[in-house]
Amino acid sequence: MAAMSDVLLRVGRLNYVWTNTESLLIYIIAHLLRVEKEAAIVVFLTLNTTRARIDLIERLSKLASTSPSDRKAILSAMSRLKKESKTRNKYNHCIYSFDDKGEISSTQLMRLVEDDKEIRYGKIEQMDAREIDLLEKSIAEIVAISRTLWAFIHASPQIAGEL
Template identity: 60%
Template sequence: MPAMQEVLQLVGRLNYVWTNTESLFIYLIAHLMGTSKEAAIVVFLTLNTTRARLDLIERLAKLPSTNADDRSKVLGFAKRLGREARLRNKYNHCIYSFDAAGSVASTQLMRIADINDDLRYGKTEALDDAEMARIEETIHAIGAVNKDIWSFLHLHHIQA
């Protein structure tokens, strides 16, 4: 079982790489809307959830005025980040249970599942070495999207 410090550092890295990558949406918004960085910052900060920001860049990319190559690339970024968002959300919205030795025993999700006439919440899952490796893979996948967005911005001479 991973130690508390190891889990917190890994989740911290996950949050950092996600936030750093999501901030690049500002430049994608500016490019897709044909507006200034300042206006894009206002739009970005007004949308206070990742899902809303992803929806916006996807919708802007789908506009007929968007170049087909840009559309394809931006939709690809959004799709890749959408896949990684599930694990990121899981570890941002759970409670961690530690044993007496300070090792993580499990996570408990803070989500309600409404299933027919039943209500379920607090799903508990083990946080073992395999899951830690999965978090590490997600960090690398988000980092790869980050690099690809930077390449896209550079190609379009967008200063970030």
């Protein structure tokens, strides 16, 4: 069991670091499309899911006009971000179960798994010390991705000029 305040604090931090990191994708879009920040913001906001934004960035980075070094750096960062999006999605799209003391005891995913004969939903995972540790590691990795993106942005004169 995990204290509700401990879980909510970490989920709040997860969302905070995620939002700040995802906003950096605006600069990556601007760089890849060779447009000003305002145009990249329009593209970013028009794509209304993280998945769509990452897909766009990955596809643009694979174009021949993207330098091999930029392609490698961008695809690496996007791969890491996609991996961490699973944790973010889990904690933002689950139901929390509580024990008799009001502490969070487990999470239940709100996803359907369907085959020819049945539909299953709601994988249940215990909210224990191991899960709290995984949440902390995900937060740390998102912060590291953010630092990687900032380093890429600052190293690129075109992007850095938009800051």
